[in-house]
Amino acid sequence: MRQSKLFTKTTKDAPKEEEAKNAQLLIRAGFINKEMAGVYSYLPLGLKVVRKIENIIRKEMNETLEASEIFMPALHPLENYEKTGRENIDVLFRTKLATGRSLVLGQSHEEVVVPLIKNHLFSYRDLPIYVYQIQNKFRNELRAKSGILRGREFSMKDLYSFHSDEGDLEEYYEKSKKAYKNIFKEVGIGEETFITFADGGTFSKYSHEFQTVTGAGEDIIYICESCRLAVNDEIIDESPKCPECGTKKEDLRKEKSIEVGNIFKLKRRFSDPFDLRYTDENGHEKPVHMGCYGIGVGRLMGAVLEVNSDENGMIWPESIAPFKFHLIAIGEKAEKKAAEIYDKMEEDILYDDRNVGVGEKFADADLIGMPYRVVISEKTMENDSVEIRKRWSKEEKLVKIDKLQSHV
RNA sequence: CGGGGCAUGGUGUAACGGCUAACAUGCUCGCUUUGGGAGCGAGUGAUUCUCGGUUCGAAUCCGAGUGCCCCGACCA
Numbered sequence: 001m002r003q004s005k006l007f008t009k010t011t012k013d014a015p016k017e018e019e020a021k022n023a024q025l026l027i028r029a030g031f032i033n034k035e036m037a038g039v040y041s042y043l044p045l046g047l048k049v050v051r052k053i054e055n056i057i058r059k060e061m062n063e064t065l066e067a068s069e070i071f072m073p074a075l076h077p078l079e080n081y082e083k084t085g086r087e088n089i090d091v092l093f094r095t096k097l098a099t100g101r102s103l104v105l106g107q108s109h110e111e112v113v114v115p116l117i118k119n120h121l122f123s124y125r126d127l128p129i130y131v132y133q134i135q136n137k138f139r140n141e142l143r144a145k146s147g148i149l150r151g152r153e154f155s156m157k158d159l160y161s162f163h164s165d166e167g168d169l170e171e172y173y174e175k176s177k178k179a180y181k182n183i184f185k186e187v188g189i190g191e192e193t194f195i196t197f198a199d200g201g202t203f204s205k206y207s208h209e210f211q212t213v214t215g216a217g218e219d220i221i222y223i224c225e226s227c228r229l230a231v232n233d234e235i236i237d238e239s240p241k242c243p244e245c246g247t248k249k250e251d252l253r254k255e256k257s258i259e260v261g262n263i264f265k266l267k268r269r270f271s272d273p274f275d276l277r278y279t280d281e282n283g284h285e286k287p288v289h290m291g292c293y294g295i296g297v298g299r300l301m302g303a304v305l306e307v308n309s310d311e312n313g314m315i316w317p318e319s320i321a322p323f324k325f326h327l328i329a330i331g332e333k334a335e336k337k338a339a340e341i342y343d344k345m346e347e348d349i350l351y352d353d354r355n356v357g358v359g360e361k362f363a364d365a366d367l368i369g370m371p372y373r374v375v376i377s378e379k380t381m382e383n384d385s386v387e388i389r390k391r392w393s394k395e396e397k398l399v400k401i402d403k404l405q406s407h408v
Numbered sequence: 409c410g411g412g413g414c415a416u417g418g419u420g421u422a423a424c425g426g427c428u429a430a431c432a433u434g435c436u437c438g439c440u441u442u443g444g445g446a447g448c449g450a451g452u453g454a455u456u457c458u459c460g461g462u463u464c465g466a467a468u469c470c471g472a473g474u475g476c477c478c479c480g481a482c483c484a
Contacts, residue, residue: 012433012445013420017476037476091483108484142409142482150483158484201484218483262484294484330443359444366444377443387443 001044001323002342003352006030008043010364020216022302023147025314029367038144038152040298045368048322049301050155054134056186056319057157057295064179065172067130067159072112074136078102080111083273091139105138110270110292113160117276121288124164124280128172132159134297146216148302149258155297163289164278166267173265176293180210180261187300188317189307193260196221197243198232200264206235210261210295214306219259222252230257260300266290308392314369315392323350325404326370328361330377337401338376341386345405349374366391374404 008030018024018034026032031046042050061067078094081087081104093105106112117129134157144152159176163169177195184193189212196209211221211230220233224242231239231252240249271277271288280286301320308315318324327349329338335353342351350370352361365373373389380387385398388407399407 009434010445011419015476016414016420019477034476086484089484110484137484139483143478143480145478264484292484328443357444357446358442359446362444364445375443379443 001346001350003350004354006044008045010367018147020145020147020149020302021309022149022216022305025305025309025367026148026302029314029369032148038141038150040148040151042298045322046301049316049320050297052320052322053187053297053300054157057134057183057297060179060183061132061157061159064182065130065132065159065176067132067161069133070131071133072106072109072116072135074106074138076104076106076109076112078104080115084111084270085273086111091141093138093140106135107137107139108292108294109133109135109158110160110266110290114270114274114276114290117160117162118274121162121276121278124278124286127162127164127278127288128168129162130159130172132157132293146218146302148298149216149306150218151298154299157295157297159293161291161293162271162276163291164280164286166265166289169265169267169289169291173263173291176263176291177208180263180293180295183295184210184212184260187320188304189260192307194221194223194228194230194257196230196232196257196259197235197239198262199234204265204267204269207262207264209259209263211257212260212303212307213255213257214303215256216302216306217256217258219257220254221257222249222254224252258299258303258306259296260303261293261295263293264291266292309369312363313367316369316371318371321369321371323370324348325350325372325374326365326368327351327374327376328358328365329353330358330375333378334376334381337381341374341376341401341404348405376401 010030011028014024014028018027026046027034030043033041033043035041078087091107095103095105097103113131121129134155136153137156138153141150141152144150161172184190193210193212196211198207198209200207209232211219221230222236223230224245224247227242227244229242229244236249241247242252267289268287271290276288277285278288305314325348327338327342329335338351342349369391371391373391375387380398383398384401386401386404387396388399389396
């Protein structure tokens with residue numbers, strides 16, 4: 001993309017109303033726009049990151065977990081929540097149809113997906129079923145905070161699995177952990193992210209969270225380094241040790257962290273209220289066992305930033321960077337050559353063709369944080385080369401122009 | 409929801425109860441400049457969050473409201 005065609009602007013100063021690093025950087029770089037507390041627009045560069053994260057998630061959902069993507073509504077009838085007893089949870093946004101019928105804005109989709117699946121699930125031959133979506137959730141948080149880490153409207157991937165028995169659910173649940181690990185590794189926070197034993201909320205006694213260590217987090221976890229597992233502070237008193245190797249609480253590493261994913265064995269918590277059953281091989285009706293598996297997409301983007309940035313700006317992992325290269329030309333001759341390079345590799349390059357000082361271009365390249373900054377000047381052209389600088393290590397080297405694409 | 413803080417051009421800040429609300433940045437025009445937010449000049453841009461009160465006079469003091477941030481509680 002030619003940067004001159006990008007309508008968003010960068011700024012030197014962060015708005016004073018944002019304190020969270022992720023929000024300051026994303027707003028300064030023009031990736032997002034704040035509409036109100038906890039509600040943000042995603043602008044071209046920010047949306048590119050979101051789309052890349054989504055596609056990484058989709059790949060794991062489709063391939064590893066064999067799930068089918070669907071898209072459910074944000075408007076839900078309140079009656080469904082009365083069936084499950086969740087009509088009074090305090091994060092529910094309520095609204096009404098013109099006819100007076102009570103609705104809620106979806107904060108999760110169990111109340112929609114179960115009746116939906118009921119129309120398609122009759123026999124043991126239909127099981128298992130795995131469906132997921134990437135959709136906006138609405139939660140009337142008393143306090144939105146930390147930029148895009150806790151919003152009132154936010155994008156989330158939610159997967160629901162339907163099983164003939166607990167054993168099958170168990171197996172799939174374990175498989176989901178692997179898929180989740182792959183996702184967090186692929187977006188660049190694998191090292192900082194730990195499977196964490198946590199409270200099950202209204203769903204079940206326990207659940208597993210995926211917690212990414214960062215000072216910006218709102219949870220506290222106790223990490224067992226050797227097992228790469230953690231225990232959430234909320235249940236550490238109940239089980240004050242590593243669930244795997246038994247290392248005691250005192251020897252676990254205590255850290256602040258942000259929950260980027262969460263998986264639950266719902267079992268019959270939602271299938272029973274809707275009478276979701278199937279007929280088994282012997283003609284008997286049996287209950288359906290469910291699991292649900294969430295990942296906050298916007299939050300994940302924020303978490304990546306909290307982990308990867310420096311005083312000059314953002315540092316995007318190649319897997320989710322809006323572009324791989326940020327191309328800057330110095331001098332008229334170099335501009336011509338840069339345009340040629342850009343034409344061949346449009347998809348991978350953000351080309352700064354703006355008529356501004358080179359200092360500003362460098363500063364913006366640091367702020368926007370593409371993994372590789374490519375500079376072409378008369379000096380580098382003497383060797384038919386460009387200078388490549390890695391955003392994260394600041395390491396620089398000259399590379400032949402025709403080797404640029406294959407080089408890194 | 410409890411506690412604390414903040415609210416002034418687009419953005420970041422300044423201004424004793426008293427003159428036309430200042431500075432930086434941004435933006436526009438002209439000239440110059442091109443390896444780290446460059447320079448000179450000329451412009452542009454504000455109902456000082458809202459409502460009410462005190463006062464001869466309010467950005468400034470008082471009250472209420474709203475918005476935003478932080479701590480806590482809450483968090484499918």
